[in-house]
Amino acid sequence: xxxxxxxxxxxxxxxxxxxxxxxxxxxxxxxxxxxxxxxxxxxxxxxxxxxxxxxxxxxxxxxxxxxxxxxxxxxxxxxxxxxxxxxxxxxxxxxxxxxxxxxxxxxxxxxxxxxxxxxxxxxxxxxxxxxxxxxxxxxxxxxxxxxxxxxxxxxxxxxxxxxxxxxxxxxxxxxxxxxxxxxxxxxxxxxxxxxxxxxxxxxxxxxxxxxxxxxxxxxxxxxxxxxxxxxxxxxxxxxxxxxxxxxxxxxxxxxxxxxxxxxxxxxxxxxxxxxxxxxxxxxxxxxxxxxxxxxxxxx
Numbered sequence: 001x002x003x004x005x006x007x008x009x010x011x012x013x014x015x016x017x018x019x020x021x022x023x024x025x026x027x028x029x030x031x032x033x034x035x036x037x038x039x040x041x042x043x044x045x046x047x048x049x050x051x052x053x054x055x056x057x058x059x060x061x062x063x064x065x066x067x068x069x070x071x072x073x074x075x076x077x078x079x080x081x082x083x084x085x086x087x088x089x090x091x092x093x094x095x096x097x098x099x100x101x102x103x104x105x106x107x108x109x110x111x112x113x114x115x116x117x118x119x120x121x122x123x124x125x126x127x128x129x130x131x132x133x134x135x136x137x138x139x140x141x142x143x144x145x146x147x148x149x150x151x152x153x154x155x156x157x158x159x160x161x162x163x164x165x166x167x168x169x170x171x172x173x174x175x176x177x178x179x180x181x182x183x184x185x186x187x188x189x190x191x192x193x194x195x196x197x198x199x200x201x202x203x204x205x206x207x208x209x210x211x212x213x214x215x216x217x218x219x220x221x222x223x224x225x226x227x228x229x230x231x232x233x234x235x236x237x238x239x240x241x242x243x244x245x246x247x248x249x250x251x252x253x254x255x256x257x258x259x260x261x262x263x264x265x266x267x268x269x270x271x272x273x274x275x276x277x278x279x280x281x282x283x284x285x286x287x288x289x290x291x292x293x294x295x296x297x298x299x
Contacts, residue, residue: 012254015238020261022231023096024269025223026087032220034210035087040202041214042224043079043195046232050192059189068193070181075194077174079232080201085167093156094164100262102164104137106172113176125291133288137259139281178240187240195232260285 029038053059062068089099107130114120182190206212214220242254260282 011238011242015235015242016254016257017261018230018235018238020100020258020265021226022083022235023086023090023100023258023262024265025227025231026090027096029220029223029227030087030091032215032217032223033213034206035091036084036202036205037210037212037214038224039079039083039087040199040206042227042232043199043202045224045228046195047192047199049228049233050188050195053188054192057188059186061189062185062193067182067185070177071185071190071193072197074174074178074182075197076201077170077177079195079198079236081170082167082174083198084202084205085163085165085170089156089160089164089167092160092163094160097259097262097266099164099167100259101137102161103168103171104259105134106168107133110172110175113172114179117176118180129288129291131288132291133285136281136284136286136288139277139284175239185240187237191236191240254289257285257289 026035026038032038033041062071086099086103090096111122111126111130115122
């Protein structure tokens, strides 16, 4: 029996809110540690926490080497490449909201890859919902773009764009790979293996490119605790549960809600204004999610 006893209808909405805080948590934590150093500590503490849960629940480990390998691949993609790309892009100066906007392209990539790799049927209605959500996503964050400075490269290097694009591919491919090869994994021990893979990847990057220094201040410890308990444990369990319960394209559609929530929380925390255009974008995003997530997708 899963440790999650929350209603399946509620899980996506809890997940979206927690997931949206990840962009803000990255911004709060990066002044105190380099991107992959921060992630390395986050993953190590997560592994220790999950070991306690595994001992308590007596969760079974993967039964074969190939199952272990598949989990390692998913872990490197979803936790290492995805989070590493976002954190590095924000460290290189990309606004958290803009990174959320680019990652918001993920449902289209996930739906396309699901059709190619998993042979899932993606209906015309689903594609319509995905496109409507994409339009709304850009409306929400349109004001964050500096159109007078050659699109969105003012204030950060092009390497930040490459980093967040790599992140986009990591989460899209990782979610589809999870559905194809790891759908029968134990939720707790399987997640542990995935984070172990991310620790290996982050360790290599820290040794090669970072100093590994951390400023252990109160704000950093609080930010790290939130990233471990809410994001690395809570949100990932919710995501894996959603992938196991629903079609990949429908799961991906909920990511459209992340960007507007980032914008709303940025307004609350940093007093950024939300215009009529942004509100219209939120409406479009909600409508797109409703269309894509509908069970009546036979077209």
